Amino acid sequence: MRLAAALISCVLCVTGTVGGAWLSRPASVDYGSLLSKASDIYAVTDERGDATRLYVVNNASNAAISRIPGAAAELPWKVNVTYSLDGPNVEANEISGASGLVGIYIDVKPQSSAANHTIPVVTFTVPTQVTGDISADNTASVATQGSDIVVAAAGNVSSGLKFSCYMDAKK
Structure with missing residues (x-):
């Protein structure tokens, strides 16, 4: 069975070790x-x-x-992202420009039977000028790429993905 990745943000293939990343380009095909x-x-x-x-x-x-x-198209996954700032949950716009401990909680759950044939992949970047340190659950990988810190995680077919990460935000 060929599995396709459901793109939540953008795709980055990540090795099992923290800090390691690899990108691959498919071989050229003559159509x-x-x-x-x-x-x-x-x-x-x-x-x-x-x-x-x-x-x-x-x-x-x-x-x-x-x-x-x-508007009628439906992703096979339901994505829920919540944020916290120094403890309590806040709206996404409240962490922009804030200082303190920021938590990001991502929960991707199957929403339709198409989730049985796709893998959820979540990737996002955080500029290094707004934080010096990011930690994440062991199901996610954290790597520095230039002036950004990349957080990436891949779930499993039909079972979803759930992880959190924390960072010390600075203005």
Whole structure:
């Protein structure tokens, strides 16, 4: 079974050790033979009409195209993020520019059966000028990348992801 990652923020592949990270680029693929056998090619276009993504169909006799409004699309995962500042929970805008102990709690739970075929991946960055230290649960990795600290975690198929991290925020 091929598993796809549900993108919560952006994707960073992280090794099992704290501070280690690796990025990989898939090998180049020659799609020439696939395109030559295609009965139809569909394009998703941007507001200027430029193709941004192509879909190739080998047998279009049963194919159908339907537009789904963005508001109707549902992620396979329900994402809940809460924040705390020096203890009590606060709104996200209250930690911007604040000093003190900031906690970030992330809980990703399955929301539909599509979660049985996807893996939740959560990644975010914190500029080093706003904190000198970040600690996270052992299910997450923390690494410094340039002038940012990267926090990343990957869950499991159909079971979700739950972790927290703490940082000493400075103005």
